[in-house]
Amino acid sequence: MAQQAVTPLSEDVSKWYNEIIYRADMAAPSPVRGCVIIKPYGYEVWEAIRNGLDRRFKATGHQNAYFPLFIPESYLRREAEHVEGFSPELAVVTIGGGKELEEPLVVRPTSETIIGEAFSLWIQSYRDLPLLINQWANVVRWELRTRPFLRTAEFLWQEGHTAHATHDEAQFETLQMLDIYADFAINEAAIPVIKGQKSENEKFAGALRTYTIEGMMRDGKALQSGTSHNLGQNFAKAFNIKYLSRENVEELCWTTSWGLSTRMVGAIVLAHGDDKGLRLPPMVAPIQVVLLPIYKTEEERAAVESAVSRIAAELKAAGIRIHVDNREETPGFKFNDWEMRGVPVRMEIGPKDVANNNAVLARRDIPGRDGKRFVSQDGIVNAVRDLLTEVQANLLADATAFRDSRIHDVSTYDEFKQVIEADGWARAWWAGEDVRGSVDEARVKEDTGASLRCFPLDQPGGSGKCFLTGKTADRVALFARAY
C-alpha cells in the first residue's frame, strides 16, 4: 500500500483541504453535480455535531419535527426579499409519477415558507406560544462553485423555526440560539468563534436582523459557521401567522430561524489542520484513541494483542471511541496514516510495554517526543480521559492564539489593506452605508477581497472614525476574506 504525503497546509491550504477531505476518507466525489458523498469518517463528525446541538436544543425546550422536502413554488414568492435571495439557486421538480405537475415544486433551499404556512394553522392563541420547532434535514441550493462540506448543492443541516408573542421574546430566542451555536463551536469543536451581527448587506433574505458565528480558518479566512435570524414580522405577515392575545386581540407573531450545517465539518477540518493532515478535537472525533499493537515475532504478538484487547475493552466500556489497528502494515505506515486522519491520541503497546505493564500515549496536537508519555496499564482509562481533555483544551488554546495573532485593529484604509493582504482580519470603526447592496461594502470587497463579517457583539463602546468614510462611527466591524 503506497502512502503519499498530502500537500502541506502551510504551502497551499486550498489544495491541502481538497486532498485531505478525500484522503482522510471524510467524503468521496459523487456523480451528481455539486454533491459529495459523506463517508463514515466525515458522517461521524456530523453525528457528533448533531448530538451536541440536539441535546442543547432539547434542553432549551425545542422539539424536532419534519416538514416536506418539496415547497410549492408560489410559497417562496410570498416574502419579497426571500424569493429574490433564493430564486437563482433553486432545483425544481416539474414531473411527478410520469406527469407534468400543475404547479412546480421547489426542493427546499430552507423552510421558512412551508413552516410559516404550518405555523399559521397551528397557532391560535397566546397559549400556543412560544412555538419552538427544529428540523434535521437536507436542503438544496444550486451552487455553481462547490467544495466538499463548505459549499455543496445538497447539504445536511438543522433549521430551527420559532414563533413568539413579542419582539423581545423573539430577540431573546435569536441570541439564545446564537449562544448555543457558539457554546458548541467553542467547547466541542474547539473553534473560538466570534459572535456578531451581520450588516444589512449580508443578512438573511427576509430577516430583520441576522447574527452569526465566524470562525477563523488556518489560512486566515473567515468561515460563517452558523446563523440565527430575528425574522421580525416579515414571515408572519407573508403567511398570516397570528394569535389571539390574553386581551383577546388578534396580533401578528414574531418569528426566528437559525441554522447550522455540515459546513461545520469543513470548519473543523480547516480550523485545526496542520501540514500532516487533520487534527480532530476529541469531542467530535470519530476515533478518539487508536491502539497499535507493535511486535516482531509471533510470540510477542500473542502477548501484545492480548494486552491491547484487554485495554481496548476497558476504554470502550468507559465510553471512549477507540479503534484497534490490526492491519498488516508497518508501525511507521500506521503512525502516518492516523496522524493524517487526525486521531487525537495514539496508543502503542509493544513487548517491553507488556513486560513493564505500560503503554505509550502519543498526542496528535503535540508532535514528536514532547507529545509522548508512558503510562501504567493500571488506571489507563483515567490517563486516557485526562489526555483527551488536555488535547481538547490545547486545540482550543492553539486556535485562539492563532486567531488573536491575526486580528488587528486598524484606523486607516492603508492599514486595513495591509492586514487583509497578510491574511488577517481587520477590526475597525465603521460608518459605511448599511443597506443591501451597500456601495461602501462593495468598494472594500472590490479593493481587497474582504467582506464585512460582522459587528461583533463584544463592542469597545464609545465612538471612533470610520477608516473608509471618515465619518464618526458608533461601532466596530470585523472584515476578512471569507469562504
Add this chain to the structure above:
Amino acid sequence: MAQQAVTPLSEDVSKWYNEIIYRADMAAPSPVRGCVIIKPYGYEVWEAIRNGLDRRFKATGHQNAYFPLFIPESYLRREAEHVEGFSPELAVVTIGGGKELEEPLVVRPTSETIIGEAFSLWIQSYRDLPLLINQWANVVRWELRTRPFLRTAEFLWQEGHTAHATHDEAQFETLQMLDIYADFAINEAAIPVIKGQKSENEKFAGALRTYTIEGMMRDGKALQSGTSHNLGQNFAKAFNIKYLSRENVEELCWTTSWGLSTRMVGAIVLAHGDDKGLRLPPMVAPIQVVLLPIYKTEEERAAVESAVSRIAAELKAAGIRIHVDNREETPGFKFNDWEMRGVPVRMEIGPKDVANNNAVLARRDIPGRDGKRFVSQDGIVNAVRDLLTEVQANLLADATAFRDSRIHDVSTYDEFKQVIEADGWARAWWAGEDVRGSVDEARVKEDTGASLRCFPLDQPGGSGKCFLTGKTADRVALFARAY
C-alpha cells in the same frame, strides 16, 4: 377547550386511524400532495425507532454515510427490473439554478443505484469487504393513494447497503438484518412480527430474495414493517462492483439492502390502539409518564405542586421521559386527553397523597380501577420503572394473543375465504405459481383481497396439499389483506 371523542377503533379502524394521527398531534396535513408534516409527538416516536435501530446497526459493524438525494436518470435504467419497479413513482428535477438540466435528476426512491456506483469505485480487493453502510434519509415515491405514515409521497427511512465476497455472506447479512428488525419490532415496538420470505411476485425490484417482517394491525390487516433483500449479483453486474480475491482473481460482489421507514410509526399506532386512542409502548413513547397535580384550593395547590416537582425531577434524573400537565383544565379532561395520546402511565397526586406520602399510578393498557395502584413516594422511581416494564410486556402479550387468535391454518379455498372475510390471516400449504405476475396470487387477490404476505421462516416441515392448486406443496404461506 372542547373535547371530542375519536371514532371508536372497534367501529371503523380506518376512520379511527385518520382521526387519531391528527388528534394525538403525531402529524399534520401539508400543502404538498401526498406529504404530511411529522409533528413532534410523531417525530419522537421515530427518534426512538431510529435510536433503537442505529444502536443495533453499529453493534453489528455498520457505519452511517450520506449519499446524494438526486440520482442521474440513466442510473436507474441500468438494472432492468429495478427501473421497471420504480419508474411510475418518480419525482424528477428538470430545472436547476434557473436552467433546464441536460440530464434530468430523479429524487431518490431508494439508493441501490447511486450507492452501487459508489461501491464500484470504493471496492478494490477482498480487504475492502464486507462493506457495511447505512444511510438515514428521506426518499420520494409518487404514490397516488396516501395515508399519514403508512404511505406518503415522501418518507423518512434508513437504507442499509452492503457488499460481500460470497453469496453465503450476503445471505447471512440479509437474515441478520431481518433479525435486527424483528428484535426491534418485538422488544421495543411490542409488535410480534412474523419473519418470512416474500414470493417472487412480491419481492423487491432487482432482488434475488426479499425477506419481510409482517405485523398484524388491530383490524387484522397485515403491515409490511421492514424488508431485507439479498440482491445477489444483480446490482454488482449492473454497476460493475468487483473485487480482487485473495487468489488475485477479479470477482463480482454480492450485495444486500434493507430498509425500515416512518411506516413503523403507523404500525405502532395500528398494532396497539384501542377505542380510546393510542396505546404507546413505553420504549417508544415520547412521554412515558404524565404527572397530574390535582387540587381544589390554592393551599392544596402549593403542597401538591411541590411534591409533583420533586417527583418529576427524580424521574427525569433516572432517564424516564416525563411531562407535567399544568394546564388549567379539569382532571377529567386531562385523563381523556392523555389516554387518547396513549401515554403508558399517568401519575396523579392530590392533597391526600401528599399527606400520605403516596401517589396514584394508572396504566393505559389496563383501563379503570384494575389498572390503578397506590405507591409510596419513597422509591417511586423503581415503582415507575417496574410498571413501565409491565406495560411494555403486557402490550406485547396482548398483541401476540390478538395475532394468534386471528391466524388460522386452512386446507381448502372455502376455509381460506372465511378466514380472510373474518379479517384473519390464513396459513396454508402453497404450490401456486411463484413468479412475478403469478396468476395464482392474482386470482387469490381478486377473489378475496388477500395477498401472499410471506413464507414464514418458521415452517412446519414436510409437505401438504396446496389449498388452491391441489398440488403437493413443500412450504406454507401466510395470506392476508394488507396495508
